[in-house]
Amino acid sequence: MTDFGKALLDAAGAFPLDKYRFLRRLRETSTEQYYQLLCYYTQQVLPCIYTPTVGEACQQYHALRIKARGLYLRLDHRRSILAQLKAWPQKDVRVIVVTDGERILGLGDLGANGMGISEGKIELYTAAAGVDPAVCLPVCLDVGTNNAQLREHPDYAGLRAPRPLRQQVYDEFVAEFMEAVQAWQRHMLIQFEDFGNTNAFRILDKYKDDYCCFNDDIQGTAAITLAALLAALRVTGKRLADQRILFLGAGEAATGIASLISFCIHRRDGLDQQAARQRCHLMDSKGLVVGSRTDLQHHKIPFAHNDVPACATLIEAVRAIKPTVLIGVSAVANAFTPEVLAAMTELNERPIIFPLSNPTSLAECTFEQAYRATGGAVLFASGSPFDTIVDERGVAHHPPQANNAYIFPAVGHAAVLTKSKRIPQEVFLVAAERLSTMATPAELEVGALFPPFARIRDISADVMAAAAAHLVDAGLGAVPEGWPEQREGWAAAARGAMWSPPMPTTPFSRL
Structure with missing residues (x-):
């Protein structure tokens, strides 16, 4: 199957963006086949939807002629963000990846093009930890961009204005978003992604004790x-x-x-x-x-x-x-x-x-x-x-x-399953320590500090079990329904909680 997955992506085009566009079209035209490719050929697909390709995709997002699959919330949606969320077709969302596009990877301020990073990261919840894509929502807070060349481009779809000069305007917009999310769904995991340094720390410090949220970059x-x-x-x-x-x-x-x-x-x-x-x-x-x-x-x-x-x-x-x-x-x-x-x-x-x-x-x-x-x-x-x-x-x-992707999808899914009130720093320590033990001596001998990503769902199950145990023991979450009392069985229970598309019966014959 691995050889077929590589051959299929090679046939999609010679350049990384060709493969990126191919996968975007496939998701729109044949969703089941897209998720079969994502979940059963993860190691081959990952570089095409995440690093290194996603950076170039965000730089060119306005020119790729692709349909955004996430929700844009713009400054002119102030005082109506909850209404925008309620109008969204997905009614049972459990995971949000949100960016404001100010610091995409090491590429700087890409404004509304940052949607590409939210869309890429949200797919890893499904590929790596089996979160049902039906409950995942990428969001971009479009507050303008200080990238003058980008905002003046005729194909740029974002707000054609600089970022707010007044910090209060920005802070009130983010606060309304957070409060609206909490009012919209009973429990939501919020992942902050690629915010600028100053805002990233402030936002995390402000909300980490009252919301189930974390910043993946930090x-x-x-x-x-x-x-x-x-x-x-x-x-x-x-x-x-x-x-x-x-x-x-x-x-x-x-x-x-x-x-x-x-x-x-x-x-x-x-x-x-x-x-x-x-x-x-x-x-x-x-x-x-x-x-x-x-x-x-x-x-x-x-x-x-x-x-x-x-x-x-x-x-x-x-x-x-x-x-x-x-x-x-x-x-x-x-x-x-x-x-x-x-x-x-x-x-x-x-x-x-x-x-x-x-x-x-x-x-x-x-x-x-x-x-x-x-x-x-x-x-x-x-x-x-x-x-x-x-x-x-x-x-x-x-x-x-x-x-x-070895860490955040598993930690996030554990928080969703336990309905954790928040995500403390300790859970990332627990996840890191668990992952650090997984490479075999033979793998370490040749420099592989982690097991191969082809085993990501089994890896994620172990990390999910460890993270879930910590959240429950800390009194932040509850044992997921149907999980055994014995902790030894939690990795298997985590594996069983993962969503998967049907196995392909014929290898993508219609592609």
């Missing part, structure tokens, strides 16, 4: 990165608390990852929170985040150091800090230069290097660059997929993709 990325790091430490045999972790980037992804790593160190090794944070060093466009700087945004301040010099370049920081782990969340292509990679190799027998920026064109380095520079010693994970390298012995080394 929390999902943190969990998958922590899982990759813990899996890498299975190879090195070192403690998390003994690592020195240097981040290139200090936005929502970096601070989210650093926060969860610090929390994990605190929980595992008993360090107080501030001491745990000191294991993480952040570097923004102005240099290392140090205590002497007066220009730090609030989310960077907990990670400011007073015991390191104010390095201006990455190579300076590597030489000063001597990191054991280097994580890229900067959206600066090739920032992990040969000099930086060589320095990491001199410092570490098995350097841990994670270039996480998306799309592929913005990755801090490629797998081949990291592999060659370290003589194959690198423990690697990336945000976008890279090709396997076969060494001189004929052994294939598989670069794992630190793909949020």
